[in-house]
Amino acid sequence: MESTTYLTGQFLLAMPGIGDTRFARAIIAMCAHDEEGALGIGIGATLPGVGLHAVLEQLEIDPGVAPNAAVHIGGPVEPRRGFVVHSQDWGGQDTVGVANLWALSGTTDVLRAIAAGTGPSRWIVALGYAGWGPGQVDSEMTRHGWFSTPGDLSILYDADAARRWERAFGGAGIDPRLLASGAGTA
Numbered sequence: 673m674e675s676t677t678y679l680t681g682q683f684l685l686a687m688p689g690i691g692d693t694r695f696a697r698a699i700i701a702m703c704a705h706d707e708e709g710a711l712g713i714g715i716g717a718t719l720p721g722v723g724l725h726a727v728l729e730q731l732e733i734d735p736g737v738a739p740n741a742a743v744h745i746g747g748p749v750e751p752r753r754g755f756v757v758h759s760q761d762w763g764g765q766d767t768v769g770v771a772n773l774w775a776l777s778g779t780t781d782v783l784r785a786i787a788a789g790t791g792p793s794r795w796i797v798a799l800g801y802a803g804w805g806p807g808q809v810d811s812e813m814t815r816h817g818w819f820s821t822p823g824d825l826s827i828l829y830d831a832d833a834a835r836r837w838e839r840a841f842g843g844a845g846i847d848p849r850l851l852a853s854g855a856g857t858a
Contacts, residue, residue, distance in 0.1 A: 679705045679809065681771025681823045683840050684712060684802075688851045690817050694748050699837045700802050701757055701828060702820075703768070703776045710804040713757050713776070715796055715828060716837050718742035724797055727754065728787055731780055736787035744833060746798030754799055756782045757828070758792035773823045794829045819844075 679702040686698040700712035723740040746755055756777045760769060764781040775792070785791030804812070812818055821844045831839050841848040 679710065679712075679820055681773045682820045683823055683827070684809070685819045685821060685837060685840055687816055687819055688848070695802075697837045698802075699827075699840055700747070701770075701774070701823065703757070703770050705809065707806060709806050710809045712802045713744070713746045713755050713796075713798045714800070714802055715744055715757065715798070716833055717745045718833050719745055719799065724786075727797065727799075728783060731783065733780065733784055733787050737789040738787045741797065742833065744796055744798035746800040747802035749801050749803045751800035753801070754778065754783070754797065755801060756786075756792075756795050756797050758782065758795035759829075760792075762790075762792035771823065773825060774828065796828070819846075 682702050684700040684702055686695040690696070697716060698714055699716035701715050702710065702712040704711040719742070722743045724738055724743060725735045725740040727743055728735045728738065758775050758777065760772070760775050762782070762785060763775065764777050764779060764785065766779050767775050767777045767782070769775050782791055786795060809818070813820070819841075821840050824840065824843055827836050827839050827843065838848050
């Protein structure tokens with residue numbers, strides 16, 4: 673019987689040489705993983721020149737007190753769909769708690785609350801998500817592709833997006849500069 677690794681609440685880090693340029697140096701905050709598949713939000717890269725105010729204005733939401741924070745590239749699936757990874761001190765109509773670490777919301781109520789100053793205390797806005805079908809991420813974990821680390825709130829909220837990948841490897845005691853870009857054969 674195949675064993676399943678339930679990666680919810682962990683970070684998936686793309687290994688060098690993963691073979692898909694969309695995931696070069698990717699760090700994915702895993703939000704759901706079960707027998708039916710997996711879903712995570714990319715937190716390692718931001719959309720150049722796109723801030724939260726532009727997203728809010730496109731949705732006809734007054735930016736209010738919301739800072740014009742960078743918007744993250746959540747993943748290649750549904751890149752026009754928005755998600756907010758946030759602290760657990762706020763919950764809305766579709767908020768899902770993730771392993772008692774963070775929460776995930778995907779409706780405009782969280783954006784309205786952030787703009788009004790009544791939303792979660794910590795948050796990351798992303799467009800798109802990374803998704804895997806049944807058993808797909810488990811299979812990819814057995815090949816040269818992904819490495820998992822525990823979800824770390826200081827990396828999620830306090831590290832600059834461009835530094836999260838290397839910080840997560842460092843937290844696991846790995847210097848990513850020493851990683852090979854290909855797998856060996858025996």
